[in-house]
Amino acid sequence: MRNEAKALADIIYVLQEEAGGKMRKQMAAYIQQVRDSEWEPMAHGLSDRGAEAELQHLGQALFGAEGRCPHHALYLVTTIHDSRNERLDSSDGSVPTALWLVLLAGALITLGYPSFFGTSNLMAQNLMPASLAALVALPHLLR
Numbered sequence: 001m002r003n004e005a006k007a008l009a010d011i012i013y014v015l016q017e018e019a020g021g022k023m024r025k026q027m028a029a030y031i032q033q034v035r036d037s038e039w040e041p042m043a044h045g046l047s048d049r050g051a052e053a054e055l056q057h058l059g060q061a062l063f064g065a066e067g068r069c070p071h072h073a074l075y076l077v078t079t080i081h082d083s084r085n086e087r088l089d090s091s092d093g094s095v096p097t098a099l100w101l102v103l104l105a106g107a108l109i110t111l112g113y114p115s116f117f118g119t120s121n122l123m124a125q126n127l128m129p130a131s132l133a134a135l136v137a138l139p140h141l142l143r
Contacts, residue, residue: 004083011062011076026061030054045092055084098142109135 008027030051038048059077095103109131116128 001083001087004080004087007076007079007083011073011080014073014076022061023058026054026058030058042088042091045094047088051084055081098139101142102139105138106135 008031011027012024033048033051033054038051041048058080062073062077113128113131116124119125
């Protein structure tokens with residue numbers, strides 16, 4: 001959320017003065033829509049269509065500005081979109097299934113690891129680093 005707010009504030013300094021007035025109006029409308037209407041649906045893991053529409057208008061105002069669109073302004077609008085999506089994704093408070101698998105596998109490997117200490121069995125000694133390597137690789141394999 002902090003990145004979203006910072007990008008909204010930074011975009012004013014990137015735009016030309018004549019385009020800045022229209023962008024300020026669009027940003028104010030988006031901020032008000034998020035403040036007034038989006039927090040309640042976020043409590044249930046949903047988004048607000050009005051806030052999405054205002055964000056679309058913000059992007060359209062940027063591309064409709066006279067003169068060249070600064071690359072940094074495009075980056076900031078992308079940051080606003082990405083930060084909003086992250087905010088909405090994290091609002092439902094659930095843990096993704098892939099992360100649960102990694103957590104459970106890590107718990108089993110961690111709990112089973114001490115049973116291998118002091119063994120003279122070569123297979124068990126090879127299984128110790130292999131299980132730790134699997135624990136490190138598992139999040140990357142589930143992407």
